[in-house]
Every structure is written in C-alpha cells, then in structure tokens.
Amino acid sequence: MISVDLALRLRDAGLPWEPTSGDRFVIPHRDMDSDVFTLSDMTVEVHDHPTGQFIGFNGTTEWALDSVDRPEACWLPAEHQLRDLLGDRFTRLERRDVPEGSVYRVLLLDERGADAFEAAEASDAYALALLHHLSGAAGGSVGTDGATASA
Structure with missing residues (x-):
C-alpha cells in the first residue's frame, strides 16, 4: 500500500x-x-x-x-489500479537486488521517451511513475527519495 x-x-x-x-x-x-x-x-x-x-x-x-x-x-x-492508470505507457516491472535488499523498478515508454522509477515497494514505484506522468515531466527517472536522475 x-x-x-x-x-x-x-x-x-x-x-x-x-x-x-x-x-x-x-x-x-x-x-x-x-x-x-x-x-x-x-x-x-x-x-x-x-x-x-x-x-x-x-x-x-x-x-x-x-x-x-x-x-x-x-x-x-492499489498496485493493480496504479498499473491500470499507467495504461499503455507501462512497459514492465522489474525487481533487482541492491546491497540494502531489493527494489522494484517500473519502466515506462511514451511519446516523451523512456523513464524508470524505483522504490522499495512495487506499489510505490507505480505511484512514482504515475505522479511523474501526471506532472507532465519529460525524461529522467525518479528514485525512492523523489530525486530526479537520468535513465
């Protein structure tokens, strides 16, 4: 959640x-x-x-x-609602191991390009991706702390 x-x-x-x-x-x-x-x-x-x-x-x-x-x-x-709201922009969800444990990464692809959003929970990664989409931001990615970084 x-x-x-x-x-x-x-x-x-x-x-x-x-x-x-x-x-x-x-x-x-x-x-x-x-x-x-x-x-x-x-x-x-x-x-x-x-x-x-x-x-x-x-x-x-x-x-x-x-x-x-x-x-x-x-x-x-919920996670499925966030994924549905991302629609066709959603490409995939990945889980990757990091020294602190693991993180989830949501990958988007739309007319603005590709973006990736990481968080400790899959639902948070989806939410960050949707927040990015709603804000109209272009390019880059948002990590768990909300900081923008290049993809």
Missing part, C-alpha cells in the same frame, strides 16, 4: 478518484492518517448468540462518524 504522503501528492497532481467498493482511503490531517478505511457495499459480521450464530449486515461498525465529504478523503490506490 502506498504511503499517505505519496497518495496526497497524487491527489494534488490531479489524480481523479471515482470511489468503488474495495477502494482504500484515509482521512488525512485529522490525527487519523494511520487509520485506513475500505469502501464496502455492506459490512457483514458473524454474531454469536446463545441460540447460535447469525450473519448480520450492518452499517458503520468500527467508526462513529456518520459521513465525511469526499474531498476530505484521500484514496490509496
């Missing part, structure tokens, strides 16, 4: 979000940045009673806030 900071950067760069069941999101800047919520058509729980178990279809079960305006929420796109 990408970091809240990276998700906020994507949102600020103009990444649109059409909420759908299964999407994860946070409500930043309310001392809740570490609380990740998942959109769900309904919450289903198994309840134990003296007469046996039953499945309950409940509304909000773990949070007492009735609602929040959508612009206050920040989407945490």
